[in-house]
Structures are given as C-alpha cells and as structure tokens.
Amino acid sequence: MKKFPKYMYIVNYPTPEEELCNLEMKVVFGKELKEKMLFSDIEFNPSNSPFIKTRLEIIYEKDSVEEILEEIIKDKTVYNNFKLEYVRLNNENNISYDERLAIIKNISNNIQGCHNFKNPEFSFGITKVENKWLFGIDNKNDYKWHSHDNKPCSYSNSLGVKVAKAVVNIANGGSKDKTIIDPCCGVGTTLVEALDAGYLIEGYEINKQIAKNANTNLEFYGFNPIVVNDDMHNIKKSYDSSIVDIPYGLFSHITVDEQRKIIETARRISRRIVLISFENHDLILEQSGFKIQHRCIVPKGKFKRFIVVAE
Numbered sequence: 001m002k003k004f005p006k007y008m009y010i011v012n013y014p015t016p017e018e019e020l021c022n023l024e025m026k027v028v029f030g031k032e033l034k035e036k037m038l039f040s041d042i043e044f045n046p047s048n049s050p051f052i053k054t055r056l057e058i059i060y061e062k063d064s065v066e067e068i069l070e071e072i073i074k075d076k077t078v079y080n081n082f083k084l085e086y087v088r089l090n091n092e093n094n095i096s097y098d099e100r101l102a103i104i105k106n107i108s109n110n111i112q113g114c115h116n117f118k119n120p121e122f123s124f125g126i127t128k129v130e131n132k133w134l135f136g137i138d139n140k141n142d143y144k145w146h147s148h149d150n151k152p153c154s155y156s157n158s159l160g161v162k163v164a165k166a167v168v169n170i171a172n173g174g175s176k177d178k179t180i181i182d183p184c185c186g187v188g189t190t191l192v193e194a195l196d197a198g199y200l201i202e203g204y205e206i207n208k209q210i211a212k213n214a215n216t217n218l219e220f221y222g223f224n225p226i227v228v229n230d231d232m233h234n235i236k237k238s239y240d241s242s243i244v245d246i247p248y249g250l251f252s253h254i255t256v257d258e259q260r261k262i263i264e265t266a267r268r269i270s271r272r273i274v275l276i277s278f279e280n281h282d283l284i285l286e287q288s289g290f291k292i293q294h295r296c297i298v299p300k301g302k303f304k305r306f307i308v309v310a311e
C-alpha cells in the first residue's frame, strides 16, 4: 500500500530564518515541516523557494532496495545522460557513505542509458524514509536567483532576496492565478522574485527616482518595466493580495497616521495582506478590518522584522 504523497521536499534554513521558512511551508503546503522535510501532492518548483533544497517526485516506494531494483529492471525506457544521487535527509537516519555508494552503483548499472554526472538530462534520487525506500526524479533548487543579489540599482531600505522570495509565496500561496500588488515597491525586490516565479504582480512607487530604479532593475533581469510612479492611494484596481513593506520611521519620515492610511488603502485594494514592518501594527490591521492569520519574526541586525499575514 502506498504510504507517501507524490512529492518529498527537503528544506534548509539558517536558524534566524526558521520562522520565515515554517510560514512559507505552512502557507504553500498547508503543513508543518518535520525534520526539515515535508511530503505533499502539491507540485511546487524548488527554485521558487529560498528554502527548498530539493524535491523528489516519487516513482517507486518499496520496502527494500532490491524491490526498487526489480522495478528499474522491468522499466525498459532508455534514459540517456542520467544521474542518480542519494538524497540525504536532515536527520540522523542517513546510511553510511559506503552503503550509499554501493546502492548508487548497483541501481545506476541497471538503468537503461548512459550516466552523465556533469550535465544530466534526467536526475534521479533514492533515499530511505521511515523504513521505506523511495526512488524518483530529483529536482533541485538551481539557486540562479542568487544573481538577484546584485541589482544594478540598490536601496538601503530593500528587502533581502530570500525574504522577498518567501513573501511572494506567502502572498499567493504559490498560485499562478492570484494577483498581487506591491504598492510601496521601492526598487522592486519582490517584483523581480514574483515575476521570476511566473506570478501575477504589479508595483507602485511614489518616489520618481526610486520608481525609475525599480524599472531599471526589472529590465536588467529581462522583465517589463511595470512599476507605476504614483501614490498607492490612487490605485483603483483590486488584487487578491498585497505585499506591503511599510515605509518606516527608522529610515524615512513617516507618521503613524500615514502608516495607518497605507494599511487602510491595502484593505481597500486587496483581500489579503502580507505586512512587513519593524513595529507591531496588529491594532491598525484589526481596526482596518483585517483578521490576522499568521505571523513570524525575522531578525535584521539589531532589529526585528515582523511579517504578518491577514485577511
């Protein structure tokens, strides 16, 4: 009998980002991580997450390596340029290097086709979880998004790329159909990550030079310069979610009343908000008609960044 869903996801994070990772997984998969691992029938591209290291699409689930081998021998498909790796788990249950090597050799020798470790067309993975052997297609995070760390136009108030990637997933739960607005988009950090993942997002920025810089950044990565240089309070459309990285008193002159107006406008234009702030704005969120669903804290130097999801 089948025990596992279709996909196994392996994640990793530095300790300060644990809460952010847990929140991303909870919103995208509706599940909690267990030993930095998660099983789901939801297909999610690992490269769209800052935390997912790899996704194993399970083809065979068996009690022994020999039974996996039997299935592979039965499969007469030719996989030219394939690679097989042992998928290491984040717990103590990994088998020794010698055992892993022996299994890889044995199975690889029975897959039809030729190996190619450098440029594989097919990447397979095998691992052992809870006394079951799993074999499948190994889809790793390509980490190409690290190139977004070097935008032509930077901004001291920008979000980091990892936080931006996580908040776009938190905003739409990984859905390609839901619309997102970043109404105070700065130099477009969330826009680059959302567009890169194929999400529907628009951005507004009140400051002319910053809006221009955001569009320069978008074009640099091959996206259309979609940032509108206008006050978010003039937005007429409605969106499924807003990502509001609120301008804060720490770096820019903004009053609590202006912050309240930003949250109120976010309520008018979006059903759901992901609010990013350096202060607790729970009361304003609730007074604006939002109900808080999830929250997490991400340390930023001496400060704490609050990330709150409300609907």
Ligand SMILES: C[S@@+](CC[C@H](N)C(=O)[O-])C[C@H]1O[C@@H](n2cnc3c(N)ncnc32)[C@H](O)[C@@H]1O
Pocket: 155, 157, 158, 159, 183, 184, 185, 186, 187, 188, 189, 190, 204, 205, 206, 207, 210, 230, 231, 232, 233, 245, 246, 247, 248
């Ligand atoms: C904290 S920064 C956003 C940074 C952005 N997340 C990034 O990574 O680049 C807030 C931005 O909101 C803009 N802003 C402030 N009030 C605004 C308004 N009423 N409408 C649109 N943008 C506004 C500011 O100019 C500032 O660039």
